Amino acid sequence: MTKYAFFIGCTIPYRVPFIETSLRKTMPDFNVELVDLPFACCPDPGGVQAFDSVAWHTLAARNICLAEEQNLDILTACSGCFETLKMVNTHLISDPDLKDKVNEHLKEVDKEFKGSIKVDHFAEFMYTDVGIDKIAARVEKPLTGIKIASHNGCHFLKPPEIMQVDNPEVPVKLDHLIEALGAESVPYLNKLACCGAGTRTTDMDTGLKIAHEKIVGAEMAQADALVTVCPTCFVSYDTGQRLMAKSFERTNLPVFFYMELLGLSMGYDFSAGYKMHSIKVQSFLDKVS
Amino acid sequence: MIEESTEIIGEFKELYDKVKLCYQCGTCAGGCPVFKQYSRFNPRRIMEKLLAGEFTKELFDDQQIWFCTGCYTCSTRCPQGIDICHVINGLKNMAVKVKNTPEGIITEMTAILETGVTAGISQSALKRRTKLELPEILPPDLNEVQKLMEVTGVVAKLNSLKELAEQ
Numbered sequence: 001m002t003k004y005a006f007f008i009g010c011t012i013p014y015r016v017p018f019i020e021t022s023l024r025k026t027m028p029d030f031n032v033e034l035v036d037l038p039f040a041c042c043p044d045p046g047g048v049q050a051f052d053s054v055a056w057h058t059l060a061a062r063n064i065c066l067a068e069e070q071n072l073d074i075l076t077a078c079s080g081c082f083e084t085l086k087m088v089n090t091h092l093i094s095d096p097d098l099k100d101k102v103n104e105h106l107k108e109v110d111k112e113f114k115g116s117i118k119v120d121h122f123a124e125f126m127y128t129d130v131g132i133d134k135i136a137a138r139v140e141k142p143l144t145g146i147k148i149a150s151h152n153g154c155h156f157l158k159p160p161e162i163m164q165v166d167n168p169e170v171p172v173k174l175d176h177l178i179e180a181l182g183a184e185s186v187p188y189l190n191k192l193a194c195c196g197a198g199t200r201t202t203d204m205d206t207g208l209k210i211a212h213e214k215i216v217g218a219e220m221a222q223a224d225a226l227v228t229v230c231p232t233c234f235v236s237y238d239t240g241q242r243l244m245a246k247s248f249e250r251t252n253l254p255v256f257f258y259m260e261l262l263g264l265s266m267g268y269d270f271s272a273g274y275k276m277h278s279i280k281v282q283s284f285l286d287k288v289s
Numbered sequence: 290m291i292e293e294s295t296e297i298i299g300e301f302k303e304l305y306d307k308v309k310l311c312y313q314c315g316t317c318a319g320g321c322p323v324f325k326q327y328s329r330f331n332p333r334r335i336m337e338k339l340l341a342g343e344f345t346k347e348l349f350d351d352q353q354i355w356f357c358t359g360c361y362t363c364s365t366r367c368p369q370g371i372d373i374c375h376v377i378n379g380l381k382n383m384a385v386k387v388k389n390t391p392e393g394i395i396t397e398m399t400a401i402l403e404t405g406v407t408a409g410i411s412q413s414a415l416k417r418r419t420k421l422e423l424p425e426i427l428p429p430d431l432n433e434v435q436k437l438m439e440v441t442g443v444v445a446k447l448n449s450l451k452e453l454a455e456q
Contacts (some may be wrong), residue, residue: 013418013426016407021421040405040429046359047397048408049383051390057439059401062437077393105440109433158361159372168365194322198358200394206356209326 004120005067006034006083007076011231012040013287015236016238018273022259023122025268026247029138035072039063040079045155046198051082057098058105060088061113065106073118075125077259081153082121087162091121093167121156123229124165124260126174134258135180140267143288144183146225149218150185150251151237152196153230168192176260178227181265185276195236197287207240208247211240215251224249225284229260254281264288296345304379306341309370311336316372317363330356332363332373354380379442385446388453395450402438402447406430433447 012019027034041048042060049056064085067074076082092099093115103112126135143183157168166173169192175185196210215237220227228234238255245251255277264285275280317332318324325330352379354377376398384390400407406429408414416425438444 010408012415013423014406014410017414017418017421020423024423035429036424038427038429040431040434041401041407043401043409044397047394048401050355050359050378051385051394051398052441052443052446053382055438055443058437059434062390073370105437107434108440109430109438111433116390143441154358154360154362158365159374160365168361192362194360194362195321196356196358198360199323199356201397202355202391204325206323207358210322213326240439254310258328276417 001031001033003033003035003072003077005070005072006035007039007042007067007074007078007081009076009231011078011235016231016234016276018270018276019077019257019260021235021273022257022263022268022270025270026259026263026266029266030126030134032075032125035070035077036141037066037070039066040113042078042084043081045084045087047058047201055095055102056084057088058102059074060084061092061102061106062109062111064089064117064119065111065113068114068116071117073120073145075120075122076197077122077231077257079121079153079155079231080232081165084219086119089115089117090162097108121165121229123156123174125270126262127177128259128281132176132180134213135177135262137142139181139265141265141288142266143261144182146183146284146287147186147223148178148183148193148219149223149226149227150187151195151214151226151233152177152192153228153233156229157253162231174227174229174258179260181261183261186221186223187225188221190214191217193217194228195233195240197232197236200236204243205247207236208240208244211236212244212248214276215241215244215253218253223253223262225281227256227258229258231257242278253277254279254284256281298378300379300383301339304376305342307376307379308336308339311371312369313337313340314368316368318360320366322360322362327356329353329381332357332377334436335377335380336371336373342431354384357381382431385450388450390450395447395454398443398447402422403434405431405434
């Protein structure tokens with residue numbers, strides 16, 4: 001087993017804890033031991049960075065210090081946390097002036113950023129460190145005949161020079177991860193579009209319009225479900241479809257976090273978690289079995 | 290001109306240095322998911338204003354810059370390699386200094402200051418966690434978070450924004 005500092009973030013444990021279940025259940029099967037540490041908010045790459053860039057760097061560096069103290073690399077399942085932690089880690093390692101400034105603040109809490117650990121995202125870890133073949137070998141209930149609209153989201157891929165995960169204009173890794181489970185990842189309109197969460201804080205209507213366009217694209221491609229690797233994108237589409245129904249024709253496209261779908265194909269019973277989705281997933285589950 | 294400190298004007302100049310390669314091709318607006326739905330938010334126009342040295346209040350009016358969703362599509366596609374998203378983020382930092390901050394951002398910053406996380410620990414969330422047999426969440430060291438928010442000036446900015454809201 002390889003140990004990783006499990007950066008759980010805010011959205012997963014408090015808003016969509018069933019995503020946490022899917023991670024805690026499946027990761028040991030891939031020789032990963034998740035170590036919980038008392039992390040604070042990453043903090044949010046949207047709101048907090050916008051409020052004060054130096055404070056954002058400092059608060060993120062404090063979290064990184066907690067993992068450095070344990071000599072553990074960070075593994076996160078939230079793309080927002082991934083962007084913040086990887087970006088700050090990269091900035092501080094490459095910019096000595098900024099590092100000094102941040103460390104000056106961290107001295108107040110007896111911490112020092114060293115730059116000794118790496119930050120990774122579950123989806124990237126599954127693709128690169130575990131590998132498609134090993135994932136496919138664990139599949140007991142292949143999702144044959146199921147069509148999936150894959151949603152990479154923004155922070156997982158961009159800015160590409162920092163995230164270094166996939167081609168931001170033609171990403172393929174998530175599609176391969178989905179196809180490893182026996183499902184088909186279908187091309188669809190607006191596949192690369194943002195979920196709109198960053199705008200919802202300022203204007204709910206515009207944020208929901210952005211999200212709605214993607215649901216329409218996925219439905220036109222006759223996808224059975226939309227799959228994300230980001231809990232915020234998950235909320236934008238799952239809870240979001242309920243909110244969209246006030247302005248648009250009601251849609252009922254099931255939404256899954258990738259690890260939920262992986263667990264399903266591995267034979268795990270996540271039914272308690274499925275019941276907590278805003279959009280009912282029973283029709284999807286019927287198609288699978 | 291914004292009647293604020295020379296510090297702000299200095300920051301505008303820094304941003305101008307970042308955008309001066311812009312030749313107004315509009316690729317940023319063309320790929321912007323927000324512009325597509327809400328044309329009053331136009332990243333090309335924001336670059337144009339910066340290029341023209343229009344360091345005016347208008348740049349912050351109607352909370353236009355706050356519509357940026359932070360997706361980095363513009364930054365990824367800019368043929369001149371300008372990190373437009375980063376530039377807009379710089380404008381947001383400055384907007385906070387001139388007291389233009391959306392309510393949602395103030396709420397989020399306050400939540401982090403009070404609890405260390407953005408999503409409050411509600412009873413319903415705890416109930417769901419129990420049902421899913423999930424372990425207890427390790428609480429962050431709130432003293433450290435608050436201390437850092439104090440020394441980086443976040444607390445002072447939040448207080449002045451709240452005072453403004455009460456007036």
